[in-house]
Amino acid sequence: MNTWIQTIIDSPTRVAIPIMTHPGIEAIGKRIIDAVTNGETHFQAIKALAEKYTVTACTTIMDLTVEAEAFGATVNMSDHEIPNVTGRLVHDMKSIEKLQVPSLSMARIPEYVKATKLAVEHLNKPILSGCIGPYSLAGRLYDMSEIMVAIYIDPDTINALLAKCTDLIIDYCKKLKEVGATGVVIAEPAAGLLSNEDCSEYSSKYVKRIVEAVQDDTFTVILHNCGNKGQCTQAMIETGAGALHFGNAADMVNVLETCPENVVVMGNIDPVGILKQASAETVYRTTTELLEKTAQYKNFVLSSGCDMPPMVPAENILAFFQALDDFNKR
Amino acid sequence: MESILNKLGECVEFGKINQASPYPPAMKEQAGADELTKEALNTGIEPQNILNDALIPAMDRVGNKFTEGKIFVPQMLLSAKAMNEAMKHLKPYFQNGEIKRKGTFIIGTVTGDLHDIGKNLTGMMVEGAGWEVIDLGVDVGADKYISALDQYPNAICGMSALLTTTMSNMESIIASIREKHPGAKVIVGGAPLNAKFAEKIGANAYGAVPQDDINWLNSNI
Numbered sequence: 001m002n003t004w005i006q007t008i009i010d011s012p013t014r015v016a017i018p019i020m021t022h023p024g025i026e027a028i029g030k031r032i033i034d035a036v037t038n039g040e041t042h043f044q045a046i047k048a049l050a051e052k053y054t055v056t057a058c059t060t061i062m063d064l065t066v067e068a069e070a071f072g073a074t075v076n077m078s079d080h081e082i083p084n085v086t087g088r089l090v091h092d093m094k095s096i097e098k099l100q101v102p103s104l105s106m107a108r109i110p111e112y113v114k115a116t117k118l119a120v121e122h123l124n125k126p127i128l129s130g131c132i133g134p135y136s137l138a139g140r141l142y143d144m145s146e147i148m149v150a151i152y153i154d155p156d157t158i159n160a161l162l163a164k165c166t167d168l169i170i171d172y173c174k175k176l177k178e179v180g181a182t183g184v185v186i187a188e189p190a191a192g193l194l195s196n197e198d199c200s201e202y203s204s205k206y207v208k209r210i211v212e213a214v215q216d217d218t219f220t221v222i223l224h225n226c227g228n229k230g231q232c233t234q235a236m237i238e239t240g241a242g243a244l245h246f247g248n249a250a251d252m253v254n255v256l257e258t259c260p261e262n263v264v265v266m267g268n269i270d271p272v273g274i275l276k277q278a279s280a281e282t283v284y285r286t287t288t289e290l291l292e293k294t295a296q297y298k299n300f301v302l303s304s305g306c307d308m309p310p311m312v313p314a315e316n317i318l319a320f321f322q323a324l325d326d327f328n329k330r
Numbered sequence: 331m332e333s334i335l336n337k338l339g340e341c342v343e344f345g346k347i348n349q350a351s352p353y354p355p356a357m358k359e360q361a362g363a364d365e366l367t368k369e370a371l372n373t374g375i376e377p378q379n380i381l382n383d384a385l386i387p388a389m390d391r392v393g394n395k396f397t398e399g400k401i402f403v404p405q406m407l408l409s410a411k412a413m414n415e416a417m418k419h420l421k422p423y424f425q426n427g428e429i430k431r432k433g434t435f436i437i438g439t440v441t442g443d444l445h446d447i448g449k450n451l452t453g454m455m456v457e458g459a460g461w462e463v464i465d466l467g468v469d470v471g472a473d474k475y476i477s478a479l480d481q482y483p484n485a486i487c488g489m490s491a492l493l494t495t496t497m498s499n500m501e502s503i504i505a506s507i508r509e510k511h512p513g514a515k516v517i518v519g520g521a522p523l524n525a526k527f528a529e530k531i532g533a534n535a536y537g538a539v540p541q542d543d544i545n546w547l548n549s550n551i
Contacts, residue, residue: 076444081495084444144447148404149411152345152353193403231399272494272522309494309522 001262002220004126004182005242008056008264009298013328014291015056016321017128017266017301019185019224019245020308022061023317024049031079032310036063039114043122046115050123053321057126060115062187062224062307064132067168068140070106071099080310085140093157099141101167104175113175120180128222129181131172133188134206137165144190151202158202166206173214173221183220185245186210189306191235192227192247199228199235207239215242222266226306233258248273248305252290256297265297268305269320275304276312280319287323334373335384338366338416342388342458345408347415353408363412367419377423378430381460385416389458393541403451406540410454417457424462432551434462434485436478438470440503443496448520452488455540461547472506479511486547489533491520501531508532515550517543 008015024045025035035042046058065083069075073089090096104113116129132140138161139147150158173184191203211221223236226247233255236244243264246255252267259265269275274286287302294300302324308317340346341363344354348364361369370380392409395401423429435456439449446468457463464482466474475487487507491497500518507514518528519537528536537543 078442081442082493086444144445145407145450148407148447151404152408153351195402198402198404229399231402273524273526276494277527311494 001217002215002242003217004057004220005262005264008243008301009262014295014324015301016303016324017055017057017059018269018304018308018317018320019059019062019306020049020304020312020317021045021059022308022310023312023314026310027052032082033077033079036061036077036083037108037111039111039118042111042115043118046119046127047123050125053317054325055125056301057128057182058119058123059128059185060112060119060130062130062185063112064136064140064187064189066108066112067132067137067165067172070102070109070168071141072102073141082310088143088146089141090161091142091146093154093160096157096161096164099161099164101164101171104171109172113179116176116181117179126182127180128183128185129176130185130187131169131176133186133191133203133223133225134162134165134169134210135194135203136188136190137169138162139190141165147190148193151198162202162206166209170210170213173210177214177219181219183222183242184214185222185224186241187224187307189225189227189247192225192229192232192249194232196232196235199232200238204235204238207241211240215240222264224306230254237263243301245303246305252300253293256294256300259299261297261299264299264301266301266303268303271304271306271308271312275316275320276309278316280313280315283316283319284323287320288327291323291327334366334370334375335380337361338363338370338380338384339388341366342385342409342412342416343391345405345412347408347412362415364415364419367416371419377420377428380416381420381429385413385458386460389413389455390544392458393455393539393544397539397541403447406451406455410451410458413454413458431462432460432548434464434482435488435547436464436466436475436482436485437488437490438466438474439468439490439492440496441469441471441499443491443493443499444468445490445492448492449488449490452490452519452537452540452543456488456543456547459544459548472503475503475507476510479507479514483511486550487514487516488537488543489516489518491518491523494522497522497527500533504532517546519543 027048220242222243223241224245246267248270348362517535
C-alpha cells in the first residue's frame with residue numbers, strides 16, 4: 001500500500017486536509033491573478049497556510065484552466081476571480097485529430113510545477129499537487145454542454161479527445177511526481193453530472209490509465225469529484241485511486257460504507273454555504289457533527305467539499321480546525 | 331392524432347432528435363422529434379395542441395426524472411435538443427400569435443461569470459415548459475436585464491452563477507433592475523447558491539434544479 005495512505009489510515013487521531021489556497025493568497029496580500037500566473041507567489045500562499053493552520057498536507061490551487069490553456073484554449077483572467085476557459089477549441093474529429101498534446105513547457109504549466117517544487121523543498125509536509133481530470137478537461141476544450149450530448153451522439157470523437165487529454169495529464173502527473181509531490185488531486189467535477197455508467201466509460205476508464213501510470217508506494221492519486229451526489233461513487237472506486245475526495249452533495253457515511261477500507265475517503269464541509277457564508281459557531285458545529293458521524297471509519301480525512309473559495313473568513317477556518325482539535329482530545 | 335403526439339412526446343422524453351440521430355439505440359432509424367412535428371402539422375394538428383399535448387408533458391416528465399435522480403445532465407440535454415427541433419417547426423406559429431405562451435423568462439449568467447451549462451439547461455427546460463425564453467448569454471450585467479425588461483415589461487428574470495466570486499454580483503444587479511423596474515421578479519440559481527443566499531440578496535426565489543424554476547414560474551401565471 002502507498003506509504004502516505006497507510007500513514008493516514010494508521011493515524012491515531014483524525015487528520016484534516018482542506019483543499020485551500022485562496023486564504024493563503026489573501027494572507028500574503030496578493031491577487032488571484034498573481035498566484036495563478038507566478039509559481040513563487042503560489043508557493044508563498046501555500047507556505048502561509050502551512051504556517052498558520054495544522055494541515056496534515058498542503059494542497060495547490062485547484063485551477064481548472066491550466067491544462068486547457070496548454071492545449072491552446074483561451075483563458076479569461078481577472079484580478080480577483082478564478083480563471084475561466086472561453087470559447088471552444090475543438091468541435092469534431094478532424095479538429096481533434098489535428099490537436100497536439102502539448103509539452104509541459106506550454107502556458108502556465110511550468111509555474112504550477114515550480115509552485116509544487118518550491119513547496120516540496122521548503123515545507124516539511126506532504127505536498128498534494130493538482131491537475132484537472134480527463135472528462136472535465138475535454139469538456140473545456142469541446143464545450144461542456146456539447147460534450148454532454150456528444151458522448152451519446154458521437155462517442156468515438158469524444159473518446160479520441162479524452163485519449164489526448166489523458167496523455168497530457170499523465171505527463172503532467174509524472175512531472176509533479178518527479179519534483180517530489182506526495183500525490184496529485186485530480187479534479188473531475190464534470191464527471192459528477194453523469195450517471196455511474198457514463199462516469200465509468202468517459203471518466204474512470206481514463207483516470208484509471210493515469211493511476212496505473214503514476215500511482216505507486218510513493219505517489220498517490222486523489223480523485224476529486226464534487227459533482228457526485230452519490231450516484232457515481234462506484235465509478236470513482238473503479239479508478240484504483242488511493243484516495244477519493246467528495247463534495248458536500250454526497251452523504252459521507254454512505255460513501256464510507258461504499259468505499260473499501262484501504263481507500264482514503266475525504267470530504268466534505270460545504271465550502272460556500274458553511275465555510276464562507278455561515279458563522280464560526282456553525283462551522284464548528286457542522287464540522288463536529290461530521291467528525292462524530294464518521295468517527296468509526298479509520299480511512300476518513302476531514303476536508304472541505306471543494307476548493308475553499310476566495311474571502312472565507314479566517315475565524316471560520318480556525319473554527320474548522322478547532323473542531324478537529326477538540327474532537328481529537330476526547 | 332393521438333398516436334403522432336404520443337410518439338412525439340416519447341421522442342422528446344427519450345432524446346430522439348431526428349431520424350439520423352443514433353440515440354437512443356432502442357429508437358434507431360425511427361422518425362424523431364424533427365420529422366414527427368412536421369408530420370403532425372401536415373396532418374392538420376393544431377400547433378397549440380402539439381405544444382400542450384406532446385411537448386410540454388414530455389419535458390415535464392424529463393424534469394421530474396432529473397429531479398428524482400433517474401436521469402442525468404446528458405439525457406436532459408438530449409431531450410432539450412429534441413424539443414428544440416420540434417420548436418423550430420412551431421416558430422412561425424409563435425410569431426403570428428397562433429400559439430400562446432405562458433409568459434417570458436429572461437435568463438443570463440451574471441457579470442464576471444462565463445459558465446453557461448446550468449443557464450442553458452434551465453433555459454431549455456423552461457422553454458420546454460411553454461415559456462418564451464430570452465437568453466442574454468454570459469457575463470450579463472444589470473443594463474442588459476433592464477433593456478430586456480424594457481422590451482418585455484411583464485417578463486420574469488433568471489440569474490445564474492457558478493463562482494463564489496460572481497454570485498455576489500447578483501445582489502447589485504437585482505437592486506439596479508428594481509430601480510428601473512420596481513416590481514421585477516427574479517429567480518436565482520447555480521451550484522454555490524442556496525435558498526438563504528437568494529433571500530438575503532433580494533431574489534424572489536431560488537432554483538436548485540430546473541424543475542424548481544418551472545414550478546415557481548408557473549405559480550406566477
